[in-house]
Amino acid sequence: MTQVILATVLGLLFALGTYLILRRDVVRVVWGVSIIGQAANVYLVTMGGLTGQSPILGHGGEHPVACSVPDAGANCVTDPLVQALVLTAIVIGFGTTAFALVLTYRLYQEHNTLDLTEVTVE
Amino acid sequence: MSLDRQPTVIARTVTRLVVPLILVTALALLFQGHNLPGGGFIAGVLTVTAFALVYVIFGLDYLEAELLDRNPGTRYETESGIIREYGTVFAVGLAVAVGSGIAAIALGYPFLTQAVAFVEPLPIYHELEVASALVFDLGVYAVVVGALLTILAEVGSE
Amino acid sequence: MSADLAVSTTHVVVAPMLAALVTAVLTLGTRRYDRLQRVLSLLGIGAYGVGVIVLTTRVLSGGTLTYQLSAWPAPFGITLVADALAVFMLALAALTTVAILIFSVAYVDEEGQRVSYHPLFHFMLLGVSGSFLTGDIFNLFVWFEVMLMPSYVFVVFYSGPRQTAAALQYTVLNLVGSALMLVAIGGIYATTGTLNMADITRRLADPAAFGIDPAPVLGLSAILLLVFALKAGIVPFQFWVPPAYRAAPAPISAFLAGVTKKVGVYAIVRLYFTVFAAGVVDGGLGLPGLSGESFLAFFGPVLFLMALASMLVGGVGAVSRDNLDDVFAYSSIGQVGFIVLPLAVVATIGDHSFGAAATDLQVLGVIAALVYSLNHAVAKSLLFMVSGTVFDAADTIELDRLGGLTTRYPVLSGSFFVGSLALVGIPPLSGFFGKLLVFDTGGQALAAGAPGAGLALAGALVGAIFTIAYLSRAWTKGFWGDVTPAVERGEQSTVLVGVVAALALVVVAIGVGFDPVYSFAEAAAEAALDSEGYVDAVDPEVVAHE
Numbered sequence: 147m148t149q150v151i152l153a154t155v156l157g158l159l160f161a162l163g164t165y166l167i168l169r170r171d172v173v174r175v176v177w178g179v180s181i182i183g184q185a186a187n188v189y190l191v192t193m194g195g196l197t198g199q200s201p202i203l204g205h206g207g208e209h210p211v212a213c214s215v216p217d218a219g220a221n222c223v224t225d226p227l228v229q230a231l232v233l234t235a236i237v238i239g240f241g242t243t244a245f246a247l248v249l250t251y252r253l254y255q256e257h258n259t260l261d262l263t264e265v266t267v268e
Numbered sequence: 269m270s271l272d273r274q275p276t277v278i279a280r281t282v283t284r285l286v287v288p289l290i291l292v293t294a295l296a297l298l299f300q301g302h303n304l305p306g307g308g309f310i311a312g313v314l315t316v317t318a319f320a321l322v323y324v325i326f327g328l329d330y331l332e333a334e335l336l337d338r339n340p341g342t343r344y345e346t347e348s349g350i351i352r353e354y355g356t357v358f359a360v361g362l363a364v365a366v367g368s369g370i371a372a373i374a375l376g377y378p379f380l381t382q383a384v385a386f387v388e389p390l391p392i393y394h395e396l397e398v399a400s401a402l403v404f405d406l407g408v409y410a411v412v413v414g415a416l417l418t419i420l421a422e423v424g425s426e
Numbered sequence: 427m428s429a430d431l432a433v434s435t436t437h438v439v440v441a442p443m444l445a446a447l448v449t450a451v452l453t454l455g456t457r458r459y460d461r462l463q464r465v466l467s468l469l470g471i472g473a474y475g476v477g478v479i480v481l482t483t484r485v486l487s488g489g490t491l492t493y494q495l496s497a498w499p500a501p502f503g504i505t506l507v508a509d510a511l512a513v514f515m516l517a518l519a520a521l522t523t524v525a526i527l528i529f530s531v532a533y534v535d536e537e538g539q540r541v542s543y544h545p546l547f548h549f550m551l552l553g554v555s556g557s558f559l560t561g562d563i564f565n566l567f568v569w570f571e572v573m574l575m576p577s578y579v580f581v582v583f584y585s586g587p588r589q590t591a592a593a594l595q596y597t598v599l600n601l602v603g604s605a606l607m608l609v610a611i612g613g614i615y616a617t618t619g620t621l622n623m624a625d626i627t628r629r630l631a632d633p634a635a636f637g638i639d640p641a642p643v644l645g646l647s648a649i650l651l652l653v654f655a656l657k658a659g660i661v662p663f664q665f666w667v668p669p670a671y672r673a674a675p676a677p678i679s680a681f682l683a684g685v686t687k688k689v690g691v692y693a694i695v696r697l698y699f700t701v702f703a704a705g706v707v708d709g710g711l712g713l714p715g716l717s718g719e720s721f722l723a724f725f726g727p728v729l730f731l732m733a734l735a736s737m738l739v740g741g742v743g744a745v746s747r748d749n750l751d752d753v754f755a756y757s758s759i760g761q762v763g764f765i766v767l768p769l770a771v772v773a774t775i776g777d778h779s780f781g782a783a784a785t786d787l788q789v790l791g792v793i794a795a796l797v798y799s800l801n802h803a804v805a806k807s808l809l810f811m812v813s814g815t816v817f818d819a820a821d822t823i824e825l826d827r828l829g830g831l832t833t834r835y836p837v838l839s840g841s842f843f844v845g846s847l848a849l850v851g852i853p854p855l856s857g858f859f860g861k862l863l864v865f866d867t868g869g870q871a872l873a874a875g876a877p878g879a880g881l882a883l884a885g886a887l888v889g890a891i892f893t894i895a896y897l898s899r900a901w902t903k904g905f906w907g908d909v910t911p912a913v914e915r916g917e918q919s920t921v922l923v924g925v926v927a928a929l930a931l932v933v934v935a936i937g938v939g940f941d942p943v944y945s946f947a948e949a950a951a952e953a954a955l956d957s958e959g960y961v962d963a964v965d966p967e968v969v970a971h972e
Contacts, residue, residue: 167598167602172594175598176598179598179601179602179605182601182602182605183601183604183605183608185605186605186606186608186609186612187608189608189609189612190608190611190612192612193612193613193615193616227615227621228612228615231564231611231612231615233309234564234568235567235608237309238568238571238604241415241575242571242575242578242597242601242604244416244419245575245578245579245597246594246597246598246601247423248419248422248423249578249582249590249593249594249597250594251423252582252585252590253590253591253594256585256586256587256590256591257587257590257591265591265594266591355457358454359451359454359455359457360455362450362451362454363451363455366447366448366451370444370448372496373437373440373444377497378437378440378493378494378495378496378497379437379440379444379493379495379496380495380496381496381497382496
């Protein structure tokens with residue numbers, strides 16, 4: 147059931163992000179990019195450890211069983227790897243979003259508009 | 269909220285109370301980060317929220333004028349005053365983080381290898397865990413604080 | 427950390443990356459002392475070059491080296507793999523960036539250099555080197571980002587209306603690309619249970635033993651291909667290329683076209699020929715035109731169409747532009763087509779129905795792509811720097827306002843001539859062998875009866891004719907003819923011309939002394955196709971499936 151809810155939410159997030167990216171307003175576009183980035187992060191967490199073992203080294207060399215594995219014992223651990231990945235991705239997304247917003251501001255200063263149809267590349 | 273109006277007394281009082289709390293929480297997150305939830309990035313972001321609160325409530329020049337007791341130069345000059353110092357914090361943090369990785373090479377281990385030592389017995393604490401990862405975290409902390417405050421001050425002053 | 431973990435401490439693997447990283451930090455710290463900063467930056471690129479040379483000799487004489495960051499064993503830790511393919515790309519990057527940085531110091535104005543140029547340059551180089559060396563697919567994403575973030579800033583470096591617009595387009599596209607890459611990587615992790623590239627290879631080669639289904643990986647790797655095509659500027663993901671290259675400072679356009687683009691090419695070779703090549707979909711896809719069962723047989727036709735379209739779009743675009751940078755930008759779209767074409771041809775025959783000859787042909791195809799990449803990296807950087815020098819001297823790069831450069835600046839024009847001939851493929855320059863190998867791959871594939879090989883040859887021929895057309899047009903309009911007022915007024919910079927001329931000599935040298943280059947590329951191609959050797963070198967710890 148959790149899977150279904152997450153899948154629906156992810157689909158909505160990606161749809162929303164795509165919709166915003168296709169808008170004419172630059173700020174909305176940056177919002178859309180940011181939302182798609184966050185959707186990818188949520189997706190990463192969802193994907194964590196659906197198969198196999200948690201890729202962590204336990205004490206003494208034995209590998210703890212991931213909780214997502216069917217009939218894992220009470221000593222199972224959640225997959226820490228996806229969380230590390232997501233944290234990295236969040237940090238990167240944070241930096242790029244900040245840059246994109248500053249860029250939007252500069253674009254406004256240079257072109258006096260935030261309407262993409264009035265901003266020409268050539 | 270219009271710009272020429274002062275924030276309410278409630279906002280100012282709450283800020284005075286909350287900012288130290290945020291900073292202490294940030295430090296706690298920083299120091300436990302090597303093996304518990306927390307770490308340099310989170311602590312850095314939290315620290316910056318404290319600064320952001322100060323900026324929003326007391327204005328951009330408050331930090332320089334009231335805390336550092338000096339004249340906050342003209343805002344429109346690039347790389348002026350405190351922004352320049354934020355840049356230095358960023359550079360120093362990066363140097364610390366990279367240096368902590370290179371130190372491992374100097375000791376004959378692969379780049380970024382970390383170690384942990386337990387100091388005991390100590391009074392009250394009994395046992396203190398000293399992790400070399402903390403140095404790296406400190407570097408990350410400084411990088412995040414430096415970078416975010418630069419962005420905040422630059423964009424805020426525009 | 428227990429000492430019994432078998433850890434290789436061959437620090438030379440990490441040396442190029444450390445050189446770039448330390449230089450980035452040092453140049454960031456010395457922003458207020460601009461002379462010192464420039465000296466450090468140049469010393470840093472020197473150290474980078476030395477590191478790459480030492481690493482290359484070690485790898486070529488002693489085989490693949492691996493390095494476990496933080497001493498965590500594979501597949502848990504982050505692995506760096508320096509095999510012949512990785513060091514070939516590193517050598518390409520080092521050769522080009524040394525010239526580009528020396529050029530930058532003389533080209534970019536003092537203020538620009540002081541603010542952020544040098545740290546960003548070395549961070550970009552760090553990202554490029556990391557992408558070449560990493561053996562972990564998530565780290566590939568991280569290094570891509572490290573490489574892209576400085577490039578966003580560089581595109582908006584001059585901060586005018588054109589630059590901000592180009593940078594917005596470039597940034598948004600790449601951010602969407604990054605999100606897609608993250609989605610693909612997450613899916614691959616969920617499907618195969620690992621992120622280590624050697625471990626993925628091993629698991630795909632024997633899916634039953636690890637209890638994984640290779641079919642989803644095919645779709646996920648198709649999403650990844652889209653991201654790499656975006657980075658490499660292959661049609662239909664090419665539209666960001668001309669505005670971004672025009673907006674960036676000339677040396678950075680040289681960097682983006684010469685080196686950053688090759689990261690996309692490298693990722694395609696590494697992931698599709700080493701890692702995903704191990705995968706097989708039982709019974710094939712059942713789609714028309716995609717008959718084979720291996721992953722490569724699926725990507726062959728896709729790459730094929732993209733390569734052909736790139737050559738045509740790049741050629742037609744370049745012929746019709748009136749600005750040197752635009753001509754070179756469209757040209758690099760077309761040239762990437764030439765790089766991808768041999769890969770596409772040999773990917774199509776990757777299916778084993780062609781027997782033992784297929785392996786030899788695959789090696790030949792990858793050699794062709796690598797040699798062509800090297801040629802394009804050097805020649806196109808040369809051309810972008812010629813355009814920069816012309817701009818520095820004449821204040822314009824519009825072909826209509828240029829003319830008579832040959833009489834006014836003979837050395838500069840000679841360098842442009844050498845670079846153009848290299849792109850066209852005239853012996854004895856580097857480009858001749860690139861073109862020769864591309865056509866040889868097509869010819870041999872045709873002889874072996876591979877589908878589409880004839881079309882590939884025809885496409886390459888048309889692409890080559892376009893190359894001749896747009897370069898001779900730029901030559902006759904810009905360099906020959908009467909001296910225009912703009913050219914008459916200007917004054918050339920000795921350093922800039924010196925760098926450009928030196929790079930022209932490199933182009934000649936690669937062509938004249940081609941034997942060692944070929945054997946280097948051959949070693950790299952064999953390493954790229956040797957999936958088992960790659961897995962053995964990394965030796966991910968065996969983790970039994972439940």
